[in-house]
Amino acid sequence: MKLIVAEKRSVAQSIAKFLGRSYKSQKLYGVSVYRFNYGGGEAVAIGLSGHIMDFDFAARQNVWTWLPPEELFNATPILVLRGETLKYVKALKSLATKADEVYLALDADVEGEAIAYETALVVKMVNPRARLYRVRFNAVTYKEIVSAFQKPTYIDLKKVEKVFTRMQVDLTLGAVFTRFLTLTVRNSLNKGQFLSYGPCQTPVLGIVVTRELQRRNFKPEKYYVIKAVVEIGSSKVEMSADAKFKTKGEAEAIAATIKRGVVKIAVYKPHYVEPPEPLETVELERRASRWLGINSKKTLDIAEELYRAGYISYPRTETTIYPPTLDLKEVLEELTAGEHGPYALELLRKGFKPTRGDSDDGAHPPIYPTKGATRAEIFKVFGKAGGHAWAVYDLVVRHFLATLSPPALVEKQKIVVSFGKIELSAEGQRTIDEGYWRIYPWERQPEKPLPRVAPGEPARAVEIRVVERETEPPPQMTESELLALMKKYGIGTDATMQDHIYTNIKRGYVKLVKGKCIPTALGISLATSLFQYAPELIEPTVRAKIEKSLNSIVKDGVSPAKLIAEIKLEFSKYYQNLKAKREEIKKALETALYSIQQQSRG
DNA sequence: GCAAGGTC
Numbered sequence: 001m002k003l004i005v006a007e008k009r010s011v012a013q014s015i016a017k018f019l020g021r022s023y024k025s026q027k028l029y030g031v032s033v034y035r036f037n038y039g040g041g042e043a044v045a046i047g048l049s050g051h052i053m054d055f056d057f058a059a060r061q062n063v064w065t066w067l068p069p070e071e072l073f074n075a076t077p078i079l080v081l082r083g084e085t086l087k088y089v090k091a092l093k094s095l096a097t098k099a100d101e102v103y104l105a106l107d108a109d110v111e112g113e114a115i116a117y118e119t120a121l122v123v124k125m126v127n128p129r130a131r132l133y134r135v136r137f138n139a140v141t142y143k144e145i146v147s148a149f150q151k152p153t154y155i156d157l158k159k160v161e162k163v164f165t166r167m168q169v170d171l172t173l174g175a176v177f178t179r180f181l182t183l184t185v186r187n188s189l190n191k192g193q194f195l196s197y198g199p200c201q202t203p204v205l206g207i208v209v210t211r212e213l214q215r216r217n218f219k220p221e222k223y224y225v226i227k228a229v230v231e232i233g234s235s236k237v238e239m240s241a242d243a244k245f246k247t248k249g250e251a252e253a254i255a256a257t258i259k260r261g262v263v264k265i266a267v268y269k270p271h272y273v274e275p276p277e278p279l280e281t282v283e284l285e286r287r288a289s290r291w292l293g294i295n296s297k298k299t300l301d302i303a304e305e306l307y308r309a310g311y312i313s314y315p316r317t318e319t320t321i322y323p324p325t326l327d328l329k330e331v332l333e334e335l336t337a338g339e340h341g342p343y344a345l346e347l348l349r350k351g352f353k354p355t356r357g358d359s360d361d362g363a364h365p366p367i368y369p370t371k372g373a374t375r376a377e378i379f380k381v382f383g384k385a386g387g388h389a390w391a392v393y394d395l396v397v398r399h400f401l402a403t404l405s406p407p408a409l410v411e412k413q414k415i416v417v418s419f420g421k422i423e424l425s426a427e428g429q430r431t432i433d434e435g436y437w438r439i440y441p442w443e444r445q446p447e448k449p450l451p452r453v454a455p456g457e458p459a460r461a462v463e464i465r466v467v468e469r470e471t472e473p474p475p476q477m478t479e480s481e482l483l484a485l486m487k488k489y490g491i492g493t494d495a496t497m498q499d500h501i502y503t504n505i506k507r508g509y510v511k512l513v514k515g516k517c518i519p520t521a522l523g524i525s526l527a528t529s530l531f532q533y534a535p536e537l538i539e540p541t542v543r544a545k546i547e548k549s550l551n552s553i554v555k556d557g558v559s560p561a562k563l564i565a566e567i568k569l570e571f572s573k574y575y576q577n578l579k580a581k582r583e584e585i586k587k588a589l590e591t592a593l594y595s596i597q598q599q600s601r602g
Numbered sequence: 603g604c605a606a607g608g609t610c
Binding site for chain 1: 603605606607608610
């Protein structure tokens, strides 16, 4: 028998569908498996739920108060089966005993390689004679799957080493510093509360706190601008000077010279506003946070459910190019059955051209709808969560339709009038063709048309004012901006970025209020201590540095043991720096913890 | 009780 192991249920089912003409689905220990005929014999496909193994410390090393945290730098984590996925392991073992060939059809990324290795270990436990092959496909399509199975290869151990090194490094650093922080203030914590450190969560906190401190330390400065209503022919235009004046006197002196002028520039030029690129996870989260008021964690949860219910494609993807194998026309035809049907029909009739981004994760297509639906249908399927489910589904559908739609066409307008000593200007815009804005209202740009005038026309300023203004602090960090910064700094992956924000919320370091990330007293205190005594732990570039050295395992053949030793040595220095300031840190954190307790009591 | 990464 041939056994095929995929990373998730949906892929196992697709493989059964593509390789067998028909298949039978069955439950084994509560896990779906798919039986079919392939190559003249029996085959069965099973989908896991991601990793089945994990690293942990030995039991006695997990007694926080018994072992000084820094001792973990001398410990070696061990590979263990995960408790949460034991039913998958049971089902896998039971199938593996009867298999003579095992095809490791995990995703074609480094994590998939590691899960393939974990699977191989389990298979070998029960059936050492089974022949193991690794198959790699870049999309779950008939063509890719069939050709992948025609040329099976072997596990790439370098990639496995990279992932296992990351697991050990993250666990060790997380455990050492989490235990240090927690034990430092243990008498001031509530039962079950702890203070965590992580190479992703902590830099995220650092970004949020840095912005908040910039705002708090900001000193506004007054400045003055000149505004006027300018008559040109029979039109009146509100105009302003680009210049900013430090004092009111300077501005008034110049303003007094403004009387009659002449139009120097008058341009009206067409400009295309292109529709968005195909949708990937983080963009979905950012747009839902900004436009729908749904936070990133919730959005990914809802998207996951929409995917499981068959309404949208796999929601964890970094790809922004529709694969050639995806039949966009078919998707449009499917959408004609739902609320966006009329627009889909219009695109089918008029023709369409998809936009294209520049990234392809090699595993999943961009997020697109897989089924047309009405609002009533979604509310029926999702019950209480119907409102949010509809909002996210509607965004995915509209985004998809937008990527196939023509650009919007606007006229960019600019008038500059010269008044001798100073120029006043105005910018405006007029919509010529709404294009994709019709289906994607969130990106619609406002109309603010200027009159048609020509260079050389005389002008006269009336209602000349000097207006007092103040420089403004940087805005509060929105969740959308934070996600963009995490992406820029390489903190987390598409599937985990929202987790790292959520961890900061769970720990009481950050609050998310109306899409804005606001650090708490505890978050500010923790971040400030780290910036002061061990900045290497909290700077936004930490994760990218670790990630880069991990890649050297795959690229340059660096030995994992050597790399782990180097990273431990480096971070044990940071640990010593923190330990030397333990009393200062304790005081700062306790002050914050105390103020929070007072607040919750009062 | 620690992390980050898969996926549910």
